[in-house]
Amino acid sequence: MKVRTENPKSFRDFKLSSFDCFGTLIDWNEGVYKALEPIRSRLPESHPLYTDRRGFLSKFSSFEVPLVINNPRGIYSTLLSEAYMKLARNFGQTPTEEEGKAFGASVGDWPAFPDSVAALNSMKKHYKLVILSNVDRTSFAKVLAGPLAEVEFDAVYTAEDIGSYKPDINNFEYLLSHVEKDFGLKKDQILHTAQSLRADHAPAKLIGLDSAWIVRGDEGFAMGGEWADYDGKIEYTWKFETMEEISKAVEKDFRQQNTA
Structure with a gap:
């Protein structure tokens, strides 16, 4: 650079x-991290990402970025919801659709x-x-x-x-x-x-x-x-x-x- x-x-x-x-x-970091709390709170305290904010956000981005790039006409709030669900399932969790929708709607917060x-x-x-x-x-x-x-x-x-x-x-x-x-x-x-x-x-x-x-x-x-x-x-x-x-x-x- x-x-x-x-x-x-x-x-x-x-x-x-x-x-x-x-x-x-x-x-973005503060807003997303707070809105992802339902997922993080379900991780065991022994999980390496339970207290690793940087790693946790990076993990979320590994799902969000490809969704955005591969769905150019997708609505951002919907793509956020999908990324939330993918992240939760990656951790072996079973999130509700309401959780995913709430995360997608959290942008204004x-x-x-x-x-x-x-x-x-x-x-x-x-x-x-x-x-x-x-x-x-x-x-x-x-x-x-x-x-x-x-x-x-x-x-x-x-x-x-x-x-x-x-x-x-x-x-x-x-x-x-x-x-x-x-x-x-x-x-x-x-x-x-x-x-x-x-x-x-x-x-x-x-x-x-x-x-x-x-x-x-x-x-x-x-x-x-x-x-x-x-x-x-x-x-x-x-x-x-x-x-x-x-x-x-x-x-x-x-x-x-x-x-x-």
């Missing part, structure tokens, strides 16, 4: 920031990271804000009514709208074409801000889209991919640990322009 060093850019070069949601703005709302509202002063997310419209409506209710997005493009899931390059082509149609902006005016290496930064490089990597700590692997697996496949423009950090960097850049 490397940072683009040729032709260094300023945050002032962009007019719009597109965002991945789950893992970047919404704490997953918490935002503590800095997400303030950071987004700060960046809103300078950019159009657009969501590009592997989610269905109904589930994301719950997010907009819940943890991100205080943020006004200019557009939301979901996997259900597009008919495929990231990292399919089609999702990013959809982003570019709709941003041009909806806002009259070109690719070089868009900054894609995301945590996931697999779903966002790898295809962003393929399509030539500037990106900011929001690392979000050591658990990003669960849905975003292991760092070592993407060596040479990622070329982000900026790297920050949190949304708070990038929002402050954006604000500083624009403030310098105003005082120049």
